[in-house]
Amino acid sequence: MAVFDPTGGKPALPHGGTFTANPVTMRAGLAAMRALTKESFVRLDRLGAFLRDGAAAAFERHGLAGQCVGLGSLFKVHFTSRPVTDYRSVYPGQAERGKFEAFHKGLLGRGVLSASYGLFALSTPMTEADAGTILHAIDETLGEIAAQS
Template sequence: VFAAEGDSIAAVLIDPMPNRAGLIPARQDYLQAMVEIAHAAGALVIFDEVISFRLGWSGAQGLWGIEPDLTALGKIIGGGFPVGAVGGRADVMAVFDPTAGKPALPHGGTFTANPVTMRAGLASMRALTKESFGHLDRLGNLLRDGVTASFQKHGLAGQCVGLGSLFKVHFTSHPVTDYRSVYPGQAERAKSDAFHKGLLDRGVLSASYGLFALSTPMTEADAGAILQAIDETLGDIAAQS
């Protein structure tokens, strides 16, 4: 695309671990090549970290060692309140700067800098210490490994993907590489539905499409209880298959 249209491309926007496309982490070499190709054409690189910012102290870009020109943020930076933000390199963000007169690109909004959201977001960011991210990483790894072992134990086709405090269950034995590889057929949809409802019956709330999000108050005991509910539910699904 850049070889054909590079002169007309302003920026590349990418989510490094897109939830709705399977929660599959991007490859390091892919991201690095994307940055090099975009910058060579004079285009900016924008990371969508609305979800992935929760993966670590410096978000997904810190995990991959990528420095995007702009970053879009949301969700956890609002402490549970509706929020959105954009940040980036000083020279790129300078188009919004009104200190020398009318900016090149005025930026405003009815709900911009809502004080309640800003306070809640600040409290959340202060609570997300490097130690808390380490805690979430440990719980996430424990659950991802446990879910994988449970699939094997019950002889079911399935995989668990994700990083940090996020993981997602796919009822497929195919290599998980992109959206097409995890798009569920009728049989997979039926298992996913039974999985979601089986967990609800056991007191565990996941997204209906297999997404789980851990939070800092959770303990290893909580993770064990979740894993037990998952194992029992997969056992029921295996018995009905």
């Protein structure tokens, strides 16, 4: 850690951090780590798979080009049927960007927060009912997008 030490002048390697040495952040991080048990990972894996499968089925049901990828508690919606292989393969074109905007606004209007580019992150407090609410919002929103296409 001596490379970060500023007591002798300019450190060999400067370092800053928003939460550096913040005791509240450290306690919150510790609490989060304690909540992440083997059982919670299994449950998050199950909820993630439920939502990924449900979103994929909603794309198909509404006749929209799209897919849902991810692992565990993370999943991402893509408005493309191209194979997802790297960041270039999922870079959205103009039409896909418009669908992401409509998707994000449609979800917000239904009380579901996702990243504006279609990324979702589940957390340990989420329940099966929460996952059902999210999937219902995804399905309704994709239905609206399909009706406008």
